[in-house]
Amino acid sequence: MFTQVKYYQPYNSPNDPCPPVRVKSYQTPPQLYIGFQPPNLQQFSPKQALYCGTLWPAFYSPYPDPDGRNDDK
Amino acid sequence: MWYYEKKLQYPVRVGSCNPQLAKYLIEQYGGADGELSAALRYLNQRYTIPDKVVGLLTDIGTEEFAHLEMIATMVYKLTKDATPEQMKAAGLGAHYANHEHALYYENAAGSAWTATYIAAKGDPIADLYEDIAAEEKARATYQWIINLSDDPDLNDGLKYLREREIIHSQRFREAVEILKEERDRQIFF
Numbered sequence A: 001m002f003t004q005v006k007y008y009q010p011y012n013s014p015n016d017p018c019p020p021v022r023v024k025s026y027q028t029p030p031q032l033y034i035g036f037q038p039p040n041l042q043q044f045s046p047k048q049a050l051y052c053g054t055l056w057p058a059f060y061s062p063y064p065d066p067d068g069r070n071d072d073k
Numbered sequence B: 001m002w003y004y005e006k007k008l009q010y011p012v013r014v015g016s017c018n019p020q021l022a023k024y025l026i027e028q029y030g031g032a033d034g035e036l037s038a039a040l041r042y043l044n045q046r047y048t049i050p051d052k053v054v055g056l057l058t059d060i061g062t063e064e065f066a067h068l069e070m071i072a073t074m075v076y077k078l079t080k081d082a083t084p085e086q087m088k089a090a091g092l093g094a095h096y097a098n099h100e101h102a103l104y105y106e107n108a109a110g111s112a113w114t115a116t117y118i119a120a121k122g123d124p125i126a127d128l129y130e131d132i133a134a135e136e137k138a139r140a141t142y143q144w145i146i147n148l149s150d151d152p153d154l155n156d157g158l159k160y161l162r163e164r165e166i167i168h169s170q171r172f173r174e175a176v177e178i179l180k181e182e183r184d185r186q187i188f189f
């Protein structure tokens, strides 16, 4: 299973003027991984689809990441 | 910092006196998808992209300056000995009025280079897709200039530069794949 958020540790110098953010994140949403949409994907209920902006959970990309973490937390 | 090697990345030869080609070539000098835009776009994005692809942006951004130098050499060779009459006939009368034989960062239609040609979104995926698109647009521009040019010596250099855009695009696509990988995941979770 892919993740929609990746984390990396940027270089921090001991001489940086501000307190360092040790871990930064970036988004890798689902359309990067799927290519042509396969047929018969699982669907949201119509009401949930309206709420999410897509009929298919495979393409749903919540932001901010609900069970993820923010940078440096 | 950079070290400078006092030679071109690939030899530039211009076979015929055709100042009008300079007017078209300037698109790759100071145009939206030209070499200056490319170099500045990539070198600027390095600071806010994951460390794994910073080196790639440095390498390609640096090579774009070598390409800029080749284009400058072509434009200079084509215009340095042109009379005002020849400049006018080549559509470069307005350029001559402002710059004489100096090169300038402008596109084929004479509009000055602007920072709005380049993007820096701060989102690594968005920035790399921008870079891939920029390489394909630069490749297309080389195709259109080759179509306009009947100088086989000049076209030899342009075909080399077109091929480099293809390789750059490939490397940026590989960078996207690197950023999509799940590497280092267990370190943070």
Ligand SMILES: [Fe+2]
Binding pocket: B038, B064, B135, B138, B164, B165, B168
């Ligand atoms: Fe390039």
